[in-house]
Amino acid sequence: MDAMTFVLFGATGDLAKRKIFPALYRLYIDGKTPERFSIVGSGRREMNDAAFRQQVEQSLTAYSRRPADDRSKVDAFLELFRYCAADASVGTDYRKLLELVEKREGEQNIPQNRLFYLSVAPDFFDVIALHIAESGLGKGSGWKRLIIEKPFGHDLKSARRLNEKLSQAFEEDEVYRIDHYLGKPMVQNLEALEYANPVIQALWNNHYIANVQITASEIVGVEERAGYYDTSGAIRDMFQNHMLQLLMMIAMHLPHMTERDVRAGKRRIVESIRCVSPEEAGSSVVRGQYVAGEVQGKAVPGYTDEPGVAPSSQTDTFVAARLWLDDPFWEGVPFYIRTGKRLKEKSTRIVLEFKNPRGAMHLCGTEQCDPNLMIIEISPNVGVVLRLNSKNLLQEGKLEPIMVDFCANGKDIPEAYEILLSDALQGDATFFAHWNEVEQSWKWVQPVLEAFERNLVPLYSYPAGSNGPEAAGRLLEQDGFTWW
Numbered sequence: 001m002d003a004m005t006f007v008l009f010g011a012t013g014d015l016a017k018r019k020i021f022p023a024l025y026r027l028y029i030d031g032k033t034p035e036r037f038s039i040v041g042s043g044r045r046e047m048n049d050a051a052f053r054q055q056v057e058q059s060l061t062a063y064s065r066r067p068a069d070d071r072s073k074v075d076a077f078l079e080l081f082r083y084c085a086a087d088a089s090v091g092t093d094y095r096k097l098l099e100l101v102e103k104r105e106g107e108q109n110i111p112q113n114r115l116f117y118l119s120v121a122p123d124f125f126d127v128i129a130l131h132i133a134e135s136g137l138g139k140g141s142g143w144k145r146l147i148i149e150k151p152f153g154h155d156l157k158s159a160r161r162l163n164e165k166l167s168q169a170f171e172e173d174e175v176y177r178i179d180h181y182l183g184k185p186m187v188q189n190l191e192a193l194e195y196a197n198p199v200i201q202a203l204w205n206n207h208y209i210a211n212v213q214i215t216a217s218e219i220v221g222v223e224e225r226a227g228y229y230d231t232s233g234a235i236r237d238m239f240q241n242h243m244l245q246l247l248m249m250i251a252m253h254l255p256h257m258t259e260r261d262v263r264a265g266k267r268r269i270v271e272s273i274r275c276v277s278p279e280e281a282g283s284s285v286v287r288g289q290y291v292a293g294e295v296q297g298k299a300v301p302g303y304t305d306e307p308g309v310a311p312s313s314q315t316d317t318f319v320a321a322r323l324w325l326d327d328p329f330w331e332g333v334p335f336y337i338r339t340g341k342r343l344k345e346k347s348t349r350i351v352l353e354f355k356n357p358r359g360a361m362h363l364c365g366t367e368q369c370d371p372n373l374m375i376i377e378i379s380p381n382v383g384v385v386l387r388l389n390s391k392n393l394l395q396e397g398k399l400e401p402i403m404v405d406f407c408a409n410g411k412d413i414p415e416a417y418e419i420l421l422s423d424a425l426q427g428d429a430t431f432f433a434h435w436n437e438v439e440q441s442w443k444w445v446q447p448v449l450e451a452f453e454r455n456l457v458p459l460y461s462y463p464a465g466s467n468g469p470e471a472a473g474r475l476l477e478q479d480g481f482t483w484w
């Protein structure tokens with residue numbers, strides 16, 4: 001791996017503390033960071049290197065998935081870090097940053113390969129990218145890369161504007177748009193699941209699959225993020241990015257997951273999603289907002305009583321939708337997506353429901369056999385469950401669903417940020433979102449946003465701790481299905 005400098009903007013923030021430092025540490029102890037490696041953190045507040053390293057160490061203690069108890073390794077890791085206070089909107093501060101980066105490159109004999117990570121509020125994404133270009137930080141003799149956090153735009157127009165500005169400073173192949181769902185190990189396993197198993201591969205199409213369901217349900221509410229969430233809602237926070245990325249990943253057919261193939265495959269799928277007009281949105285999109293209820297035995301307030309949320313807020317904390325793909329493999333197969341906060345359980349999963357075989361009725365003894373399912377558990381459970389029908393010999397041979405379960409729960413599975421950071425260090429953008437995918441996702445979401453604004457889609461209430469609004473169930477019932 002190339003020697004490099006990792007420049008982290010927002011190094012004093014929440015994401016750095018909870019995800020980025022623990023992921024870097026884990027990569028470091030696993031030998032997955034470059035031999036010559038410099039990490040320069042930057043934030044607005046004044047701090048010396050020792051205080052910064054102390055913050056990094058605290059984050060390892062609090063959030064590392066394995067205890068950071070090998071003192072010599074922790075010390076060696078912390079020694080990689082330096083800090084530079086800089087205000088992102090002040091041009092001259094980038095000179096200070098450049099001086100520190102160059103000083104460390106000189107001390108460690110590191111070529112001018114620089115990876116910039118923008119873990120800051122979205123308002124700063126374009127500002128920092130342009131300053132990187134102007135200040136000389138981005139004009140070294142080595143390569144440069146930019147990792148950018150979500151959200152990528154607030155709507156189609158602002159996403160395009162942001163991309164236009166980024167492209168003045170970075171080429172598309174230098175930009176790594178993080179979508180941490182793409183780093184989840186089970187999402188990265190989809191290729192193997194399909195292509196290393198002919199039994200599954202043969203069934204992965206509209207001849208055998210009746211519908212596909214993608215769920216990301218959360219038990220948490222808006223937490224301390226009302227300022228951001230109340231202007232975003234579930235549609236921007238989860239649907240436009242994570243949920244549509246999962247759809248692309250499950251629907252593309254790719255025997256080889258090279259960077260180019262994946263990007264082309266995802267693009268083909270996202271472009272095939274049939275758009276709805278604002279007027280049509282009401283028949284295929286359900287939105288909801290939680291009211292007070294009970295989650296895991298604890299009473300919790302409704303969304304509009306959460307700190308920082310306007311009492312009259314109409315923000316969606318739940319979205320469900322039916323999407324159709326104009327793609328030969330998936331013609332006639334509905335894709336159902338739902339995501340929401342303050343639901344009954346924490347679960348991200350994809351369920352493939354298979355069509356019922358003709359002529360098996362005599363075995364089932366009823367009009368319909370229970371459908372076979374393939375359940376891909378993404379998090380917190382990780383694994384695959386197959387639901388098959390089998391005779392129960394203790395019940396006079398009655399046909400019953402049985403579960404064949406391959407779960408990796410409890411194993412020491414890498415975190416999404418670890419996997420994605422490792423890819424970015426190596427220059428592999430396979431599991432990052434390309435601009436085409438982002439733009440196309442916004443194109444599907446934009447008319448829905450308009451429908452929400454014009455109140456063309458009712459805002460249903462659902463009690464915290466439930467499965468969401470009943471209307472989400474009706475969306476599938478109309479087609480003869482049910483959520484799994």
Ligand SMILES: NC(=O)C1=CN([C@@H]2O[C@H](COP(=O)(O)OP(=O)(O)OC[C@H]3O[C@@H](n4cnc5c(N)ncnc54)[C@H](OP(=O)(O)O)[C@@H]3O)[C@@H](O)[C@H]2O)C=CC1
Pocket residue numbers: 009010011012013014015016042043044045086087088089118119120121122149150151
């Ligand atoms: N936290 C999370 O779980 C997730 C966050 N994200 C995204 O990651 C990004 C960072 O989020 P998060 O860490 O939560 O945010 P925080 O508010 O916790 O941290 C913001 C960081 O930006 C710095 N900052 C603020 N203003 C300036 C400025 N004018 N100049 C330079 N630095 C500045 C802060 O430094 P200082 O405090 O020293 O001023 C701080 O380091 C956002 O884009 C967010 O959407 C994405 C997914 C999850």
Ligand SMILES: O=C1O[C@H](COP(=O)(O)O)[C@@H](O)[C@H](O)[C@H]1O
Pocket residue numbers: 216218237238348379
């Ligand atoms: O990006 C986000 O994701 C989290 C859910 O992530 P998960 O890995 O726990 O499934 C969500 O809570 C948050 O609102 C959103 O911004």
